[in-house]
Amino acid sequence: MKFSQVVTLCISLAVTPMLLASPANKYDDLKLSLGKTLGIEITSLTESQIPGLLQAVTSHGILYVSPDGSKLVQGTMYDLNDGMKNLTEAAMAEPRLKELKPFEDKMLVYKAKNEKHVVTVFTDITCGYCRKLHSQMQQYNDLGITVRYMAYPRAGVPSKVADEMQSIWCSKEPLKAMDDAKAGKSVPLASCNADIGGQYKLGVSFGISGTPSMILEDGTMIPGYLPPQQLNKALSSLN
Template sequence: MKSLLPLLLCAVSLTACAQAPDSAAGVGTAAAPASSQGLAQAAEGSVDERAIQALQSINPRIEVDHVGPAPLPGFREAVVGGQVVYISDDGRYLLQGALYDVVEKKDLSQAGMAEVRRRLLATIPASERIVFAPENPVHTVSVFTDVECGYCQKLHEDIAEYNRLGIAIEYLAFPRMGPASEGFAKMVSVWCAADRGAALTAAKEGRKVQSGSCTNPVARHYDIGRRVGLTGTPMIVTEDGTQMPGYMPPADLRAALDELAADAAPAEATPAQADGAAGSR
């Protein structure tokens, strides 16, 4: 796992370490950062405020995407730069890394990240996504993609099979080589094409896409991808904010999504519980 400290020193606005594209030149557009806009104002003197102040004492320009109670007594949980950290209630100590419950056998740090992913992905409207979906999808996932990534190309080769299995794929742009790369320019051309879906397919098949510039969301998608903890493409995110483990073949993804849905569904009442509920009415 990468260390958080260099990110803090690099401003952790998540595009501060790379020059943002010039929207006036038509390369990309970006709204104000989506991070702290969704973060509730911490009450003066509260433990949440102390946690934020502790992080900003390392770098005043840091943006915190989430702060709240931690499963670790005496600490607050924060999400910064796509990573979960823990700050002691007095603001003195910072811990970085996964917090694992050995009894429940689960990574407790993922709940906070999932909430951040849900919130940030909700800021991306349907009009900015390139959607390949069956008529009545059973599951919908957001996929941060790059036209030059081998596994992204492999996923797209099977797009019809994902759809046949009831999975809607909603693509978001993440040119992994950054804003100054040829891949970034290609993705701008894709998002500026009259038929984005056809242009994305052509680009992933190595065919030429007509260069174009327009008001587009590529820079903003790239920023949000880094905020939600993206470390490689394709990044598949479920509707509840769960990050899937990289590329997954269609049948494997469907099985994993079915399992997540089953785990999230409320348990059905047993016959004895149902009888008891009926008798109490």
Template sequence: MRFKYYTALLLALGAPVVMAAPADEIRASLAKLNLPMQVQSISESPLDGLYQVQMESGRIIYASPDGKFLVQGALFDVTDGTLKNLTAAAESSAIGESLNAIPREELVIFAAEEPKTHVTIFTDVDCGYCRLLHSEVDELNALGIEVRYAAFPRSGPAGDSARTMESIWCADDPQQAMTEAKLGNSIADASCPNPVEQQYQLGMQIGVQGTPAIFLANGTLVPGYKPAKVLAEEALANQ
């Protein structure tokens, strides 16, 4: 009762009652957790009373307005009798923007002569299915799909695969070095400032759990190998 009294008194005197905005409350709460990634944006979610927190990786969590409760999981819209995964749609859009913003010089790109769309593939040179997929890059290019490789050494950024991939990124001809490595041939050691570890960490943040991890232009994840024709059809449908 005393709180209500003082609030009424302040309002009557014209003094504003300053309350922290939900976004500020949520940011302050998350800051205490020392999360490995930064908050990109905070907005109201489609569900009343729940806020959508987009991390810089593109991943989404939900929070109460005071930031005291967090929810991790999928939010579905069932208003028309079907399941629409709102979380997946929002995450894919954000991840697509993040991947499409990677500078081209930091990727190993196999360009199409007449590009229609592209895929970003987190790859490991020692992965069998990655090698199989790479054998179909020419076919993908012919179908209008540009292939953009990002590094994801499955043994981690300190393993032998990572060292090989650093040599690929630092080679005079990264495309040829990538092809040789995926044929099982040795390539010349090379060193330079490179994005291999950074791309590995990015892959971890956006949910890459194995290779090849194929992201279509709109951020949709296609886990694992798919034949070139099938992959091209999905890529063209998800630009």
């Protein structure tokens, strides 16, 4: 073995243990401790835009924590120097898009022929405004808006509504079953691995408390119903 190769090998052996000993994140221990204390999943723990305050992305939305883990703040952070920009909402945008990815094959999709935008809607079949949105589906589609449904039974899981929504997702013709359910018609019972519970849990982690709730292409969430033209305007303003 050449001398240069020996030197390289020695350096590699010396550096490797140091790399293995270095934590991926200096807040990893605190992240683990907080998760156990609060009994919730903490996806990430990073410094917030307020010095001395950490931002925790959790299964129940965003929380703010002191560096020693002794103080917890739940609320919304705004930037007064940027037109009252909602920093808490902005911090959730990227995690939402990332966490929606694994559920894409479970969404019920009403695809626009001339697709310009894609909106993910957390819906409940018994919600009045959800039914109003659904009754205008053709108008959304005509504007180039593809609507993807995620299940969010407001009564939680398990519940009668959750079971009914599972039957829709597991139907041989799920879009027709959804059309029927939103029109107040009954849907034949069916079961499969639709993971309605997982969809509902994801909605909770996004901070959803009512339906419909829309996740736009940039991860922004709009709580509530928007008519087709207003939604199209909101989506167009993102470009």
